[in-house]
Amino acid sequence: xxxxxxxxxxxxxxxxxxxxxxxxxxxxxxxxxxxxxxxxxxxxxxxxxxxxxxxxxxxxxxxxxxxxxxxxxxxx
Numbered sequence: 001x002x003x004x005x006x007x008x009x010x011x012x013x014x015x016x017x018x019x020x021x022x023x024x025x026x027x028x029x030x031x032x033x034x035x036x037x038x039x040x041x042x043x044x045x046x047x048x049x050x051x052x053x054x055x056x057x058x059x060x061x062x063x064x065x066x067x068x069x070x071x072x073x074x075x076x
Contacts, residue, residue: 022050
């Protein structure tokens with residue numbers, strides 16, 4: 001399924017972390033988000049490379065499968 005996004009919009013999601021991949025070139029989270037209609041939608045969140053994130057001070061040990069988290073994606 002193709003994925004499209006709009007960099008001009010800010011997005012906030014809140015859901016259950018179902019997968020963590022700390023890999024290069026892009027680390028990623030999979031998050032199950034329950035919508036206002038009660039349906040669950042899986043979001044894939046791409047991030048920077050693991051080494052880049054560590055150098056920037058991103059604490060990778062804070063995240064565990066099954067935890068609830070909020071992700072804010074701001075405009076660049």
